[in-house]
Amino acid sequence: MPGLLVLMGSGETSPTMVEVHRAAARALRAGARAVLLDTPYAFQENHADISARARRYFAQSVGLPVEVAAGIAGADWVFSGPGSPTYALERWAESGVAGDLRARVRARQGVTVLASAAACTAGLATVPVYEIYKVGTDPHWREGIDLLEPLGLRAVLIPHFDNAEGGTHDTRYCYLGERRLSRMERELPEGTAVLGIDEHTALVIDLESESVQVAGRGGVTVRRPGSAVVLPAGTRTDLARLRGLAEGASESAGAAVAPQPPARPEGRVAEVTLEETIRAGEERFRVASAEPDPVGAAQAVLDLEAEIVKWAADTEEDSGGVEQARELMRLLIARLGELAASAGLRSAALGRLVESLIALRATLRGQGRYDVADALRSAVQAGGVHIEDTPDGSRWTLAP
Structure with a gap:
């Protein structure tokens, strides 16, 4: 098996x-x-x-069929992600x-992917983030699994x-x-x-060749008392250099760690997060509303819906999450109705606007998201358009 961490x-x-x-x-x-290790979030009601x-x-996105399991014996690929680091540590x-994960890395075999809470456990000590940040426990460390x-x-x-x-x-x-990290x-x-x-961002370590790569949007920081070295995305180096930095070697000594372009075009990652897409979509809607351009405003809503679908599998509801995007879409839909009413559209532009919104409504209904679909219908009706649902689909007419 390949060896990759x-x-x-x-x-x-x-x-x-x-x-x-x-x-x-x-x-x-x-x-x-x-194998997907669900341990870090197994305590959650929505696990x-x-x-x-x-x-x-x-x-769908990676082309890798994955099974959920509590153990990793015989697994070629192992993944674990969001949740509570300390909950995972205790169960592992x-x-x-915990021993099986260490054995995989020590044998330099198998693909092991740890992210977020699971990645937090990988060092010799672990941040009990829930206890400190959400409960208010004094800052302290817990023993890690030390991969x-x-x-x-x-x-x-x-x-x-x-x-x-x-x-x-x-x-x-x-x-x-x-303040707390320094302490x-x-x-x-x-x-x-x-x-x-x-x-x-990801730190990718080839356990056989000992090559190291930083991929993604940000960087990897090697921090010691009084100093910090940042390896930006695109950096390619090796474990020897990473060890040297962790031990306090100066950045000028040894092999260079300068950023390099990805070896293959397919190695590039998406450059925009959902949070950034939300901000951009809201700005596009604002500009279109100010002109006014109801069709452009409707397109901003449609594009936001497409992004929500693309990000729907995201399991980590952090800043800019899918629910925030849905809340914004509901707000923009309501504003869209106000815009259509104030613009007094009675032209081909109205047809393009309404047909686009009816298509979006059908998509939402097909996904079972009737609350948003109903909000969209109300917004369109507020703009003077009556929608009638028939066995052959939805029809619309202008209110007298």
Whole structure:
């Protein structure tokens, strides 16, 4: 089996990481067994839905059939992602999965992909993020499963390193912020570095050749007391260099780690997150409304719906998540009705607008999202258009 360790900061089931997953899957043999470890989120009431979305993502976007399991014996490919790092640690220690994961890395065999909460467990210590950030427990570390030790890396791993959800307060470093991380670093064993992986970013380690690549949108930070080195996306280096940085070697010493273009065009990842798409769509709608251009405004809503479908498998509801996009779409639909009414459209433009919105409504109804479909119908009717549902489809007429 190929030996590959992929550590992701976030976005593990989003369009931004598709090419990283595809590249890892290409190394697998035909008929390889792929296992999704659901442990980090198994305590959640919606765990079955999360697993279903993840399986759909890997099957449809990556071309990899995945089974959900509590163990990884005999697996060629293993994935685990969002949830609680400490919940996962306790269960993996009890079940022996922690030892099995270490054995895979030590043997340099199998594809192992850990993201978000699961990636947080990969170092010699783990951030108990739920307990600190959401419950208010004093900052502290929990023992990690230390997948990095067989690679000669004495480090802790922190995903979501560049998180900015806090707005007015510091949520970098997996929601710790600078104050708490600085305090916690002083409690680490001497010589321990912090490996920080930005959101929508992956650290890809080939366990056979010991080559290292940073893929995605952000970078990987090697942080030690008083210093930090950032390896931006596109960086290609090796484990020896990464070990050197973790041990405090200066950036000028040894092999260069300069960014390089991906080896293949298909290695590129999506450059836009859903959060950025939401902002851009809202701005397009605002500009179209100001002209006024109801057709352009309707197209902004249609494009937003297409993005929601594309991101529907995303299992991590962080900033800019699918639910936020749906809320915006409902708001824009209501505004669209107001715009159509105020514009007083009675032209071919109205036909293009209404036909587009009726098609969107049919799509929403087909997905069972009747609340949004009903909101769209109300918005169109507020603009002076009557919609009648018939066995042959929806028809519309102008209100007198």
